Amino acid sequence: MVEQDDRLSRVFGALADPTRRDMVARLAAGDATVSELAAPYAVSLQAVSKHLKVLEEAGLVQRSRDAQRRPVHLDAEVFDLMTKWIERYRRQAEERYRRLDQVLARMQGKDIDDTDDPRRPNDAERQHRPEGAAG
Amino acid sequence: MVEQDDRLSRVFGALADPTRRDMVARLAAGDATVSELAAPYAVSLQAVSKHLKVLEEAGLVQRSRDAQRRPVHLDAEVFDLMTKWIERYRRQAEERYRRLDQVLARMQGKDIDDTDDPRRPNDAERQHRPEGAAG
DNA sequence: GTCTTGCTCAACCATGTGGTTGATTAAACG
DNA sequence: CGTTTAATCAACCACATGGTTGAGCAAGAC
Incomplete structure (x- = not known):
């Protein structure tokens, strides 16, 4: 560092x-x-x-x-800083998890063949903003 | 380390x-x-x-x-580990802060001369237990 | 099979970290 | 005053960390 x-x-x-x-x-x-x-x-x-x-x-x-x-x-005030950071991404990850569940549920019995473009497992870049942006 | x-x-x-x-x-x-x-x-x-x-x-x-x-x-599960650790001590510190407020309020107008033994600003040792004990 | 892609392993380097001991400061005690 | 107590500063050491480059490996593309 x-x-x-x-x-x-x-x-x-x-x-x-x-x-x-x-x-x-x-x-x-x-x-x-x-x-x-x-x-x-x-x-x-x-x-x-x-x-x-x-x-x-x-x-x-x-x-x-x-x-x-x-x-x-x-x-103890600084603890808040950490908790906020952690909670923000924990929540985000959990939300995503829930959404994934829905998608999986909807996908039951459907055609999952995407030979067209097998890569790009996510679109993290688009949703990403640097950590300084909010709190 | x-x-x-x-x-x-x-x-x-x-x-x-x-x-x-x-x-x-x-x-x-x-x-x-x-x-x-x-x-x-x-x-x-x-x-x-x-x-x-x-x-x-x-x-x-x-x-x-x-x-x-x-x-x-x-x-994201590991986040919980951190949050638990942090929250535990944050809560403890806040509680202590509240208690301190009460003590100070009660002390208003009292004699605060403890020339007898001016040291020992706390009793942390007594209340302390190692971090592995609970979660 | 050979080439390319996606990634890891290995060696190396500069700097950071956690510990040591020894010297030093600052305040109270004698 | 000099001494003791409480803590910091300074120099040093071993090892961790974050970065580099170069080689290697596994799996799809040709």
């Missing part, structure tokens, strides 16, 4: 790591400091600090200050 | 790439062959083939056979 500045990529990327996912899970229960977060894992504090940086850059957490401590707070 | 065998990591990881996300988006509209999928992108067919392998290993798509073509089909 030479260029990976887009939001969704960073969020998905951040959640692609089990340790980070576990941190998010724990932060959902309440804020925690870096060392508190680090405690259960068999890695250095620095490694955890790095993980937090990734989560922060993805907009999943915020780090504030309390003396030398840096309480970490989960920002 | 030295070890990345768990499902959720692979799914999130697969979706952390804009090209792969775009492919998923297009596949939601209908199946497509590798070259059809590759067409819009400025990368080699081999690169696209690799992306598809990642999506396949994440359980997001299935590749079948039709002569020399390999129609790719989106398997």
Whole structure:
């Protein structure tokens, strides 16, 4: 990934790591400091600090200050971004599935010989629009 | 990621790439062959083939056979896995937020001086259970 | 059989990622 | 002041990732 500045990529990327996912899970229960977060894992504090940086850059957490401590707070809003993306295409896929069922039902007993042009199993291109278009 | 065998990591990881996300988006509209999928992108067919392998290993798509073509089909079921994970912690975070509001409301005008032990900003550890436990 | 099409495999390269250790900053404690 | 605590920065390492090109393979076309 030479260029990976887009939001969704960073969020998905951040959640692609089990340790980070576990941190998010724990932060959902309440804020925690870096060392508190680090405690259960068999890695250095620095490694955890790095993980937090990734989560922060993805907009999943915020780090504030309390003396030398840096309480970490989960920002659950970004979840919506993901859910929206996922749901959009899940719905689309499901709809297509339903339509396919209908087509199959209608096709029962019909001639399915399309020697004319056996390729083009779909028309995805036509319906496609880049992900930035809507939300 | 030295070890990345768990499902959720692979799914999130697969979706952390804009090209792969775009492919998923297009596949939601209908199946497509590798070259059809590759067409819009400025990368080699081999690169696209690799992306598809990642999506396949994440359980997001299935590749079948039709002569020399390999129609790719989106398997939207895995989306549920993600949504469940996300929703679980989003809900938890929201609940906590609501409870925090109540606590703050109750605290109005009270003495908030806890010089006794200024640390321990949360009790995440207690409530935490590993992500494998439920779904 | 040979050619062409559609795709994958293999090797390679640059960059990213997750981990390490060591040094450093910042604030509280003595 | 110097020390301890909490966390970050910096340099480094092994391996993963995303891209490339070139070769190979399987199935239809000729």
